[in-house]
Amino acid sequence: MATAARAEQARRFERLERLTQRRYLLLLAPAVLFLVIFYGYPVAAMLLRSFNDPAWGFGNFKPLTAARTPIEILGVSLPMNAYLRVIGITLQIAVGTTIATLLLGYPVAYALASMPMSRANLLMIFVLVPFWTSILVRTYAWMALLGTDGIVNEVLMGLRLIDQPATLLNTRGAVYVGMVHILLPFMILPLYAVMRGIDRNLMRAAENLGARPWQVFRSVFLPLSLPGVAAGCLLVFILALGFYITPSLLGGQRDIMISMLIQQQVVQLKWGFASALALVLLVISLIIYLVFVRVLGVQRIFGGGRR
Amino acid sequence: MGDREFDPIQQAQNRRRHERMVMLRDLDVMSRREVLRRGGRLAAGVSAASLLLRAGFPIVPTMAQGTPAASEIKLPEYGEIPANLKGSGELRVISWGGALQDAQRKAYFEPFQELTGIKVVESEGPDTSKIKAMVDSGNVEIDVAEVGYDGVLLLLKQGDYWNKLDYSLFDTANIDASRRHEFAVDMLPYGTVIGYRTDVFPEGPTGQKDFWDLTKFPGPRTTESGTGGVLPFLEGALIADGVAKDGLYPLDIDRAFNSLSKIKSDVVKFWDAGAQPAQMLNDKEVVMGHSWSGRVYAIEAAGAPVKTVWNEGMLSTDVWASPKGSNAENANKFMAFTLLPVSQARLCSLIPYGFVNNAAAKLLPAERVAMLPTAPEYKDQMFDTNVQWWADNTPAVTDRWNEWILE
Amino acid sequence: MTAKQSERAAHADRIGALGARVRFDQVEKQYPGGAANAVDGVSLDIAPGEFVTLLGPSGSGKTTTLMMLAGFETPTAGEIWVDDQAIAAVPPWRRNIGMVFQNYALFPHMTVGENIAFPLKLRGMPRDEVTRRTREALDLVGLPGYEGRYPRQLSGGQQQRIALARALVFNPRVLLMDEPLGALDKQLRERLQLEIKALHDQLGVTIIYVTHDQQEALVMSDRIAVMNLGQIEQIGGPGELYDEPASRFVASFIGESNFLDGRVTGFDDGLGVIEAPGVGMLRAPAHGGCAINSEVALTVRPEKIVFADELNGASANTIDAEIVTVIFVGEMHRYEARLGGGQTIVLKRQHRSGVGRCGRGDRVRLGWHVADGRLV
Numbered sequence A: 001m002a003t004a005a006r007a008e009q010a011r012r013f014e015r016l017e018r019l020t021q022r023r024y025l026l027l028l029a030p031a032v033l034f035l036v037i038f039y040g041y042p043v044a045a046m047l048l049r050s051f052n053d054p055a056w057g058f059g060n061f062k063p064l065t066a067a068r069t070p071i072e073i074l075g076v077s078l079p080m081n082a083y084l085r086v087i088g089i090t091l092q093i094a095v096g097t098t099i100a101t102l103l104l105g106y107p108v109a110y111a112l113a114s115m116p117m118s119r120a121n122l123l124m125i126f127v128l129v130p131f132w133t134s135i136l137v138r139t140y141a142w143m144a145l146l147g148t149d150g151i152v153n154e155v156l157m158g159l160r161l162i163d164q165p166a167t168l169l170n171t172r173g174a175v176y177v178g179m180v181h182i183l184l185p186f187m188i189l190p191l192y193a194v195m196r197g198i199d200r201n202l203m204r205a206a207e208n209l210g211a212r213p214w215q216v217f218r219s220v221f222l223p224l225s226l227p228g229v230a231a232g233c234l235l236v237f238i239l240a241l242g243f244y245i246t247p248s249l250l251g252g253q254r255d256i257m258i259s260m261l262i263q264q265q266v267v268q269l270k271w272g273f274a275s276a277l278a279l280v281l282l283v284i285s286l287i288i289y290l291v292f293v294r295v296l297g298v299q300r301i302f303g304g305g306r307r
Numbered sequence B: 001m002g003d004r005e006f007d008p009i010q011q012a013q014n015r016r017r018h019e020r021m022v023m024l025r026d027l028d029v030m031s032r033r034e035v036l037r038r039g040g041r042l043a044a045g046v047s048a049a050s051l052l053l054r055a056g057f058p059i060v061p062t063m064a065q066g067t068p069a070a071s072e073i074k075l076p077e078y079g080e081i082p083a084n085l086k087g088s089g090e091l092r093v094i095s096w097g098g099a100l101q102d103a104q105r106k107a108y109f110e111p112f113q114e115l116t117g118i119k120v121v122e123s124e125g126p127d128t129s130k131i132k133a134m135v136d137s138g139n140v141e142i143d144v145a146e147v148g149y150d151g152v153l154l155l156l157k158q159g160d161y162w163n164k165l166d167y168s169l170f171d172t173a174n175i176d177a178s179r180r181h182e183f184a185v186d187m188l189p190y191g192t193v194i195g196y197r198t199d200v201f202p203e204g205p206t207g208q209k210d211f212w213d214l215t216k217f218p219g220p221r222t223t224e225s226g227t228g229g230v231l232p233f234l235e236g237a238l239i240a241d242g243v244a245k246d247g248l249y250p251l252d253i254d255r256a257f258n259s260l261s262k263i264k265s266d267v268v269k270f271w272d273a274g275a276q277p278a279q280m281l282n283d284k285e286v287v288m289g290h291s292w293s294g295r296v297y298a299i300e301a302a303g304a305p306v307k308t309v310w311n312e313g314m315l316s317t318d319v320w321a322s323p324k325g326s327n328a329e330n331a332n333k334f335m336a337f338t339l340l341p342v343s344q345a346r347l348c349s350l351i352p353y354g355f356v357n358n359a360a361a362k363l364l365p366a367e368r369v370a371m372l373p374t375a376p377e378y379k380d381q382m383f384d385t386n387v388q389w390w391a392d393n394t395p396a397v398t399d400r401w402n403e404w405i406l407e
Numbered sequence C: 001m002t003a004k005q006s007e008r009a010a011h012a013d014r015i016g017a018l019g020a021r022v023r024f025d026q027v028e029k030q031y032p033g034g035a036a037n038a039v040d041g042v043s044l045d046i047a048p049g050e051f052v053t054l055l056g057p058s059g060s061g062k063t064t065t066l067m068m069l070a071g072f073e074t075p076t077a078g079e080i081w082v083d084d085q086a087i088a089a090v091p092p093w094r095r096n097i098g099m100v101f102q103n104y105a106l107f108p109h110m111t112v113g114e115n116i117a118f119p120l121k122l123r124g125m126p127r128d129e130v131t132r133r134t135r136e137a138l139d140l141v142g143l144p145g146y147e148g149r150y151p152r153q154l155s156g157g158q159q160q161r162i163a164l165a166r167a168l169v170f171n172p173r174v175l176l177m178d179e180p181l182g183a184l185d186k187q188l189r190e191r192l193q194l195e196i197k198a199l200h201d202q203l204g205v206t207i208i209y210v211t212h213d214q215q216e217a218l219v220m221s222d223r224i225a226v227m228n229l230g231q232i233e234q235i236g237g238p239g240e241l242y243d244e245p246a247s248r249f250v251a252s253f254i255g256e257s258n259f260l261d262g263r264v265t266g267f268d269d270g271l272g273v274i275e276a277p278g279v280g281m282l283r284a285p286a287h288g289g290c291a292i293n294s295e296v297a298l299t300v301r302p303e304k305i306v307f308a309d310e311l312n313g314a315s316a317n318t319i320d321a322e323i324v325t326v327i328f329v330g331e332m333h334r335y336e337a338r339l340g341g342g343q344t345i346v347l348k349r350q351h352r353s354g355v356g357r358c359g360r361g362d363r364v365r366l367g368w369h370v371a372d373g374r375l376v
């Protein structure tokens, strides 16, 4: 009889448990619904479009596989066309931008995280100010700075480092400068958040155990900041993949990114092909994401480190 | 693309496009030109320039500076208007909003209502797919729309979507036959011209051959891109290569790209936003560039040492068209009214687009006429774009462009 | 193994076996922006192998004192010596002082084994030696075979032991422990207190231990330094502090105490006579600090107060009181009694049966041997 009662109790407990869980799911429902309606459906429709517009099949992916201008690598002729090359350029720019923002952002985040909270909060404003200015304005500011008669050239010439204006604008370098400037906060913020969360006592413990400052950094701080590095890189990389205005305004002839081609096709109402290109971009983003998750573990990226 | 299906997603996109247009309403009218290039077929997407303008950033002095404030302008007044234009009821017109529609209101809508007794009801953001949906559902809410001519051609391929125009109501004496189509009439010409720095070239280029002459006119250039919602200026490339400007179409795409290749290394930027060439000319990033006419004029008026070469420039234009099932009578009266010389001159006084009725030139001060793409003195120098050819060949040109630019 | 490495290892062994002498000489620390000194003229001489506890309320400067020894804070005045070396100029990573942090500060990205091996690898020890020593350290703290776990997979007590193993594995001359048991439950805390004490006896390392739990301090320490407001109020063995508190603060901080305020009226045969208002004339051993007419407090521990009929021959103080509360606390009864002047005193009596001797409202006569009182 006692066992029956206990079993009954266990059942009741389980039911309660399930109910609680279901209630949590209910809390998620509005967000999920919102995403499904306003994000899931359009994306699915877009992806579908790449297979059925104007006709069912893989027609929209044909231009991607056409060997228009094959290139030779180590004696092997690889099929190549504008679309593949633009994907290559896009990846190149995104990787370069990510590395540059990491190299620039890491020391900044480190300095901010080492400061007293009050000062860090104050200085954080300088990191965030660019957030409050539109991308366009910032890009245009770079156009003014990097132009033939721009401030950079004027200073360089004033210092007699060069005697005629250097071509700074409309180059790959200008694209990097503009994109790094815009994306830097997206690197610094996750880095800073993770670094702030690192217990300073761990640093002291390491020192106490005999580690010199750089050893402390290498064997304790750096590994503990990796989740921030991963989150920042992922964020910057995926944002960079979709960049459009900055490369279009600051870049040279060949600095074409895939989103520019997508826009080109959308404007010409070739939506099927545009969707196919968008699908490629999405797949690249997903692959990169999965690689990050694989290598670093998703909970390390989004869980803010193991503590 | 003529037999494309119309589907919900595209309509949602169109709606969004419309919203964007509404957002742009208070911005420089030329922002609209970027998304309207060559007869409106590229009216979609967010072009970089429209964003630049949305951000409120003063890329270059805006058109407004090239045009005196509306209150100071003395507009030509109507005398007696033809009796057959008078009527009753209402006329529902849709245009692109912004400074353009403001000008149209002053130049056309208000006097039309006053003088004909027909009430004008305005809306913004014309869209051929929306018009198709209206006609299909039999619920036509628009009598006259400002659209690209290719949009008209596109819908004509699909069926009976437009009213034939009744030119008997029109004063066609001074409207070129090439501007009068069966189902539409040109109404807003603008030019693609060469702008150059007068401080670099006191003796400037006189046409496309000079634009391509890197020894006589050395220096960085800019011309239209094939991405970002614009199309390369193949006509200019062909003229430079020796093709006569009245024998351009059908364009020889290969020859045009070969010609473009000759200046490719000197083109520091292929622009995709109307603001860019003017800005680059203004900042002396380039010594000459292909640009939309109003843009060059704007920086010239603001004091930049630049000048416009109208010779071998290209004229493009929007059209009025009236959807099937609308109030055709009032629509024809309205279109005829806006093409009256006085109406045309009034609009040209407010905003530097060209006129379709050549008699308008006589009603405008000479210096105003000189800044318009349709001034009589440029008439023989310029040529009209062929909307039909571009409608049929844009995908091929774009595909070719993408390979060419990466070569 | 290079000659240098083996020499280093041998040296570590040698000094670890001994434990170092630690001396604080008039050490002060003022934090930038801090109004008062966080540590204010601390002098302390700790013998090799001694177990000294810094005991004091929150904010009394205990952690700051440890941090200065470990090298994470610099004294604003004074000098700290380890053996015969002034360590002001020695960076923390060369001080060879082990430390157990309050929250253990185990490296979350390293396994237990890696955590413990960390200081050994930094010292250039060969790999098999590192493995061996790591294993030994784990054995020492009673967690053999835990090398492969991550800190987050351990209980609080286990983490504490790993932190201890890591702090000891490189044979430091001195071991600092900042409230190492603060986060543990009472039972575990008591067990680990004994374990740490046993380890100390086994290794002979000098330990400076920080706590604000007086019970813990009494159980573990050779000597206790009671800190208050950045200063050491008194230092001495547990019994000494308990029986002979030098100040009211110490008396109240260590154990429970009664305080009877009064004025010294005279001396009688080495005893001070004080007049406590509403209580009467009381006597207690005099010491240099009290002069005629000075305001003092007579302190007496609750367990030293008895019912008057329990007093034996030795000279005693007696007072009349009224019982206010009686609580049976397990091993004894705790009474609170109100005196004539309105103050309350506490006494604790052990009775053979669980029944109290008197109840609430009873008028009783209490007393204590004169030698059990102390003027502070």
Ligand SMILES: Nc1ncnc2c1ncn2[C@@H]1O[C@H](COP(=O)(O)OP(=O)(O)OP(=O)(O)O)[C@@H](O)[C@H]1O
Pocket: C031, C032, C034, C038, C039, C056, C057, C058, C059, C060, C061, C062, C063, C064, C065, C212
């Ligand atoms: N980094 C610091 N900056 C400024 N003041 C500090 C700092 N650290 C400690 N203090 C101050 O110094 C005094 C002593 O602090 P300390 O941490 O040494 O106290 P503690 O005895 O360890 O206290 P607890 O038992 O709460 O740990 C306190 O008043 C504290 O506010």
Ligand SMILES: [Mg+2]
Pocket: C062, C063, C064, C178
């Ligand atoms: Mg402390």
